[in-house]
Amino acid sequence: MKQIAEEVGVSISTVSRILNQDTSRKIKEETRNKVLSVAKDMGYFNKNLFALSTKEGQTLTIGCIFASDHESFVSPFFSALLAGMQAEIAELSKTRNVMFYPINCTQEAGVQALNDLKLDAAVLLGRTTLDTISYLKIKVPYLVYAGLNPIGDMDEVICDAKAGVKVAVNNLYKLGHREFAFIGSVGGLVYNEYRYGGYDEALKELGVSEANRIAIDCHLTVQDGFEATKRLIASSRIPSAVVCGNDMVALGASRAFMEANYSVPEDVSIIGFDDIEAAAYFKPSLSTIAVPKQDLGRFAIKLLADRLVNPRNYNISLRLPYRFIQRESSGRRKTNRG
Structure with a gap:
């Protein structure tokens, strides 16, 4: 613009x-x-703009606001959510004039777009800070969050990341694993991030000692997962099981272990999160927690449209199911390990 x-x-x-x-x-x-x-x-x-209707009448201006640092709309996870939103916008445009703006508010151009546009409503994507959430609530009349980590105090479409990670941990524990590592976002200023919390909570519930619970903080990209795993290998504290913040991190971790001559899953089992397309075709194929990514986007637009057409004084939280997919990257712990 x-x-x-x-x-x-x-x-x-x-x-x-x-x-x-x-x-x-x-x-x-x-x-x-x-x-x-x-x-x-x-x-x-x-x-960047999808003008999806030419019917007469007032135009409904909807944004998709991306708020995560170090990630983008082109990531496999967020691009799938965006595709789901676009499909539902196309349906909405059959009865309303709709203008749809993807906006990255972590970039200067995105901040400028928020100032210039008068959005009627927006879907919020990504992990972010309380300050950013408060700022967006001022800028946009109606916000709906879509993703893995609930924010609260707004409409939300969630696939529970914390619960999903606990399923991954429990699966590995049943396979005999007792030494664990988490590679992904651990701390920082991000408000809505619960995957590490699910990992830590599950291991405490299983009685796994703190000495056998490792956490390596990194951004949720392949490169960062690769570098974080190299740091883990250099520490000489090699767990038998690794839970990753997402599939991108898991692919980087798997590559790092194989380059260091560790076999996956014979030496180290790895589970990711999201079930991106590449997870099934990587070698070894990646065990993961599958998320209905496009449906997160579709239902976010449905919830947003409902709020605009039928104003209400309460929030709705819609939870979509996840499922564990067992593939080649995870298996039973070797009895003669170490």
Whole structure:
């Protein structure tokens, strides 16, 4: 939007009003046509903005706000959620004029978009801080959170990460494992992150000693998972079982162990989280907790639309099921290990 404004020589707010079909202020027809022409040439309608209806009536302006540092819309998990939202937006546009804006509020352009656009509502994605949550509540009239880690005090569509991680830990324990590591987000300022809490809680409930509970903090990417696992290997405290914050971390961890001549799962069992497409095709294929990613996005838009059409004074929390998928990366603990 900023590029369009610079090309035409008008303000970002003017571009926003034209693209949103806002007629509250008079704009010269020549300016309107020029903005639309430049926007089309820049591929704006095919890339960042989905103008999904041309029916008469008021336009409903919906955002998808991404709030996680060190991750992005292009990650397998979040791109699947976005695809689910887009599918439901297409259904919604059959009865309403809808403009849909994916916004990354961790970037300057995203913050500018939040200031320029007058969103009617938005779906919030990602792990973030209380300060960011408070800021977004001021900027957006209605927020719905979609993801793995509940925030509270807003509508939410959740697939419970904490409970899912506990299932992974208990599965490994039943397979004879007694030395564990968690690789993923452990601490920091992030408010809505519960996977490590599920790992630690499950091991305490099973009576696993603190000496056999390791945690390595890292961002939820393949590269960070790889580097974190190298640090674990260098410590010489090699567990028989590793639970990872997501599949991306698990793929990096698996690679690091194999490069250090540890066999997966013979020496180390690994379980991820999310069930991204690559999990089934990696070698060894990745055991994981499967999440209905597209449905998280679809139901978030349904809940958002319900709130806009039927205002209510209470929040709804919708919980979707997860399931454990056993693949090649996890198995029974070797009886002669170490």
